[in-house]
Structure formats: structure tokens, C-alpha cells
Amino acid sequence: MRITDIRTYIVGNPWKNWLFVQVDTDEGITGLGEGTLNGFAKTVEAAIHELKHLVIGMDPFDVETISLKMIRDVYSDGGQVQGSALAAIETACWDIMGKALGVPMYKLLGGKAHDKLRCYANGWYRGGADEESFFNQAKEVVDKGYTALKFDPFGAAWRTVDRSDFAGAIRNIAAVRDAVGPDVDILIEGHNRFSVHTALQFADAMAPYEPTWFEAPVPPYRISSMVEVARRSPVPIACGEDYYNREQFAELLKHDAVHIIQLEPQFLGLSASKQICGMVHAHNGVTAPHSAQGPVCSIVCAHLNMATPNFFLHEIFDDFNHSWAQDIFSPPFKVENGYLQPPERPGLGVELQLEEAAKYPYHPGHWLPLFKQNWEKREPVE
Incomplete structure (x- = not known):
């Protein structure tokens, strides 16, 4: 062939x-x-x-x-x-x-290591960035059957924040914990926003609400900064979505400070991703691959996660995209009660419907401006 x-x-x-x-x-x-x-x-x-x-x-x-x-x-x-x-x-x-x-692809990657994959919801907080909005939206997520959800409570913050914005972010975290109760995992997304000192101040302040992780609290490429935060934070640190080669993960893992690794198959390819999962396994860590780029990326991660013994959580945007997003693939890819399984059809298990896809053309305003107010609404940029 x-x-x-x-x-x-x-x-x-x-x-x-x-x-x-x-x-x-x-x-x-x-x-x-x-x-x-x-x-x-x-x-x-x-x-x-x-x-x-x-x-x-x-x-x-x-x-x-x-x-x-x-x-x-x-x-x-x-x-x-x-x-x-x-x-x-x-x-x-x-x-x-x-x-x-x-x-199916997961059979080529090592076969079934799990019966099903526990998912965490992302992209669900589109209706406002105040504590009441976070509370109401979080309740809707757990009502859909999710037992874990991730969110960025920090608005458009970058490096430092003033005292009122700091307090507002912590209120948002408290509101989500109040909405979902003690048994649901809440995951705090940092989007590489902060200096080391600001990240540690937030980690200390959010700790009473027992987040499962604080993700990407500082920019990724100074690994020494990420390691410093991980060693001093009372909340476990997760990171890795920005790295695009094995060597970056090797450098991070050798410090034995970050044990939740969010590799991005979209930047690595599946061959390197599988090898990195093994590297994390050898360091007694777990994987929670980043699968927020798009719908095929999510399916790729499902196959990888199914074949990874040290898999932890699967990221899901698909339930919170526009409804037409499911129409461009056959068959649709569905989460049921907060869990999913990769498709059982050969290969990825889905096909792109070209006629449907052609209805939604490229636009230069279609991107996510993470350091602008109201970015979380995920609307086209004017």
C-alpha cells in the first residue's frame, strides 16, 4: 500500500x-x-x-x-x-x-486497558463569568452525568491580578464546589496565565475547595518555573499540552514534581504520544491528554486513553460545541453519563461528511482570544 x-x-x-x-x-x-x-x-x-x-x-x-x-x-x-x-x-x-x-485504532496501540473512560467536561461555562453563572452552569453539567469538570475562573488575567479580581476568581471556584458537592472532581484551568508568585497565591487560596488539579498555572517553556510551583503548591499541578516533542517531557519528568501529564497528541503524533505515556508510567504518573483542539483530536485521545494503563481522565468539549458539530461526522461521537468508549469500527471509527463540513467555511475571526474579556463565550472575534 x-x-x-x-x-x-x-x-x-x-x-x-x-x-x-x-x-x-x-x-x-x-x-x-x-x-x-x-x-x-x-x-x-x-x-x-x-x-x-x-x-x-x-x-x-x-x-x-x-x-x-x-x-x-x-x-x-x-x-x-x-x-x-x-x-x-x-x-x-x-x-x-x-x-x-x-x-479499531486502540487495538493497534496496545488493546483495551479500561472498560470505559471517565470524562471531564470542558467548554461548558459560556453563559457568564460571575459566581452565580458558574454555579448554575456547573449544576447543569453534573445533571448530564459528569463526575468531573474543568473551568478557568480567572477572566482575562495575565501574570498578576488586582485584589478584587483575585477574590472574584476564588468565589467562582467556591461557587462551583458548592454547586457540584464534595464528590465531583473540579479541575482549575490556568491557561499559562500567571507568574510563579501569583500562581502560588492562587493555589493556596483554592486549596480549601479541594481541586483535583491546578492546570498550566505558569507559562510552560521555563520548566523550572512549573517545577517550583508544583513543589510548593498544596494543589496537584497538571501540565504538558504545550509541548511538542519527547525531550520536553523528559526534562519535565526528571524533576519528579508534576505527576499529571496532559500530553497533546495533536502536536506529537500517536507514535510519540504512546511513548510519552510509557515515560509517564515509568515516573509513577498518570496521563490526561489534552483533547480540546477539535473533534478528531478527541477521538484520537479516546483510542490512546483506552490503551494506556496509567490513563486518568478524558477531556470532552464535544458535548458543549455547536449542535451541528456532530453532523459533520458519521457516526456521531457520544458521551453517556460522563463516560465514553472509543468507536469500535475499524481505524478511528468515524468519517468526515464533506458536504456537511462545506457548510461552515473558514473565517479569520474564528479563534480563541484567551486574554480578552468574555473569551469564555467562544464567539467569533470581530
Whole structure:
């Protein structure tokens, strides 16, 4: 079997343009992948078309070599853009492998390590950023059957906050805990917002509400800062979604300070992601992959998580996207009572409906401006 072509499609989801890839083969099997990167849909699309000549004619089963050709052989560090292009193509190759062999993707990654995957809800807090809104929206989430939910209570904060905004963020956390009760996991999203000192002040203040984790409290690339926060915080720290190579995870893990690792298959590809899950396992840690880029990314993570013994929680945006988002895939991907299982059909288990997808074109205002007021409403940027 040989790769004959790679095609790209951008779907204009209002809060983030989704980029999908289809890889064709000479045996008529087509694989689906995703290369979504907030604010860079057309950039990643261009990278895919610039790199595809490296893999045309290759066997899609040779994913390790395909990855080397698109990363090592180019001899450039294109960061998350290059990683997204790689992951889109490589995911489609795994989809092709599953279809050719007649098995779901998780079977290729190690088989079933869990009966089902516990999910945490994200993207649910779109109706206001005050404590009353958080309270009411959180109750709706647990009424849907979720036993864990994540939220960013910090508004448009960056590095430091004034005293009133600090108090408001803690009130939001308290309101969610009050709404969901003591038995539901609440996960606090930091979005790389804070200085070390501000992050630690927040960690101390939120600790009475028993968050399961404080995610990405400081910018990711100074690993020493993340390690300092992790060692001093009374709340467990989670991070990893920004990293795009194994070496960054190796550097983080060697400090033995962060034990909830949120690798992003969208930046790594499945081959590296599986290896990183093993690295985390060796450090006695757990994985909670980031799957907020788009719907195919969520399905990829479901397959990876099912085959990962040290999996912890699965992130779900899909229940809180626009209703039409389920229409562009067949069959739809559903969470039931806060749990899901990856599709059992061969490969990824879903197909992109091109006619439906074409109804939602690219728009430059479709991106998530995390440091602007009202970003959480996930509306197009004017």
C-alpha cells in the first residue's frame, strides 16, 4: 500500500477553525486526521502541503519513518505548527492501518486497558463569568452525568491580578464546589496565565475547595518555573499540552514534581504520544491528554486513553460545541453519563461528511482570544 495524495479541509467552527486531513492510498483506503491549531489553521494547512511530498509514495504503516521524515529530515524546529502537520498526517495513517486490518485504532496501540473512560467536561461555562453563572452552569453539567469538570475562573488575567479580581476568581471556584458537592472532581484551568508568585497565591487560596488539579498555572517553556510551583503548591499541578516533542517531557519528568501529564497528541503524533505515556508510567504518573483542539483530536485521545494503563481522565468539549458539530461526522461521537468508549469500527471509527463540513467555511475571526474579556463565550472575534 502506498500514499498517493493528502487533502485538507478547514471547517469554520466559530471559536476555532478546525483543520482536517484525508490521506489517500493506491488501495482505495482513505485515512482521516486533524491538524487544528488555534489561530493557525491556514498556516498548518500550508505546512501539510509543503511537507506532503516527503511521504507521497510511502507505506502508511511505516509511521515511525514518516514521523522522522517530517521532523528529523527537515532539520528545522517548526514547533506546534510542524507538530500539528505531522500529527494530522500520522493520525490518518493510523486510521488507514486500522481500516486495512479491520480493527479499531486502540487495538493497534496496545488493546483495551479500561472498560470505559471517565470524562471531564470542558467548554461548558459560556453563559457568564460571575459566581452565580458558574454555579448554575456547573449544576447543569453534573445533571448530564459528569463526575468531573474543568473551568478557568480567572477572566482575562495575565501574570498578576488586582485584589478584587483575585477574590472574584476564588468565589467562582467556591461557587462551583458548592454547586457540584464534595464528590465531583473540579479541575482549575490556568491557561499559562500567571507568574510563579501569583500562581502560588492562587493555589493556596483554592486549596480549601479541594481541586483535583491546578492546570498550566505558569507559562510552560521555563520548566523550572512549573517545577517550583508544583513543589510548593498544596494543589496537584497538571501540565504538558504545550509541548511538542519527547525531550520536553523528559526534562519535565526528571524533576519528579508534576505527576499529571496532559500530553497533546495533536502536536506529537500517536507514535510519540504512546511513548510519552510509557515515560509517564515509568515516573509513577498518570496521563490526561489534552483533547480540546477539535473533534478528531478527541477521538484520537479516546483510542490512546483506552490503551494506556496509567490513563486518568478524558477531556470532552464535544458535548458543549455547536449542535451541528456532530453532523459533520458519521457516526456521531457520544458521551453517556460522563463516560465514553472509543468507536469500535475499524481505524478511528468515524468519517468526515464533506458536504456537511462545506457548510461552515473558514473565517479569520474564528479563534480563541484567551486574554480578552468574555473569551469564555467562544464567539467569533470581530
